[in-house]
Amino acid sequence: MESPLILINLKTYKEGIGDRAHRIAAAAETVSAESGVTIGIAPSFMEIHPLSRHYAIPVYAQHIDGISPGTGTGHILPEAVKLAGAHGTLINHSERRLTLADIEAAVSAAKRVRLETVVCTNNVPTSAAAAALSPDYVAIEPPELIGSGVSVSKADPGIIENSVAAVRKVHDGVKVLTGAGIQSGECVKIALDLGTHGVLLASSVVKADDPEKVLRELVSLL
Template identity: 30%
Template sequence: MIKRAIRAPFFCVNPKAYLYGDAALKLAEKADELAEKYDLDIFFTVQHVDAYRIAKATKHLIITVQHMDGLTVGPGMGYILPEGLVAAGVQATFLNHAEHPVGVNQLVAIMKRAEEQGILVIACADSIAEAQAIAMLKPDVMVCEPTELIGTGTVSDLSYMKQTNQAVKSVSPSTFVLQAAGISTVSDVRQAIESGADGTGGTSGIVCAAEPLETLQKMIEEVVAVRAESKEL
């Protein structure tokens, strides 16, 4: 199956377990509106139970789950079947996030199933060494965030961003790099893209903001602004 093409710079809205149901749908609808308005690729992560509903209600988002399993059709009680995700409208999955790590053997097996089903893989690493190791598996996107910064509002420093960008690209030039640790302000968004990353995004910086929809819009508009500036060079 053919995977959806990704265009850089892109943005990832990752509500994790902060939002579900109607609240997640409301944020997804806003993200969908912005994706259409600015012709921008936006990954939007969902609770598995919300995937079908949000996929049906939106047209432009890359509907993304926060984990899937390497299960095949048949026995497998309690695991997440890739074919079921595709049927629900899912186009991408995170794997090996610090809050849901998987072993290397398991990661390889899941990525194989994702490839078979045309599901984009966003693989996570928490160090430069791990980023290089996982990049050898050639995921579609790599997230390089130090575990200790996740959810803190403290962004990775520019040096770390540049080093991880280069580390991934040196091993797998076709893999996109997402820098998203601690992204909470418009300036954080700009720094991440200007570091050489292909995309950025946020969780608590968006969903815990006083005005989540407004915050999301400002972040998206900053990505668009950086994109426009790069085209002028």
């Protein structure tokens, strides 16, 4: 069976840049090798290349723009993200929302350069809509629980279950992640038992004094 995915989003936390980004990536590499669980990292754009060069874990952009090479000053070019060593990209995170047209363009551009696509959604209908674009993953994250310390797995398991069902109905090949407040092995296990392929998380690892310890706990029941 395919390994679950734990994807750590470093957001723009000050604890997720520079040396800390390296420390978290090194911890992810160690725990992934020990456990056999795939652990990816979505750092700031500036850290995609340094992390992809140094660590044997998949690196994701936090966003790309659905543009082609040319006159796109200030935009994030998918080709450049790929060349920097990214394996995939988040699209439409709740903190970087796009229009439906922008999401479609970003998914198409990512496919053009062979970046894995993780389209984030905020509820069940948007999860179904995202699945229609055939990304690799739909990641359901209730915005009110993001960064709250309250786990979606415990506070709102229904949204996970219903998103999995909605995505399957639209496109059986699209995998589902969930996130918001994920902080323990139990949260991860509940998410997987509800039919997801893994979790998207941030604060519990990024802000931890010892990210490696938290990662070990997150994979402990898999």
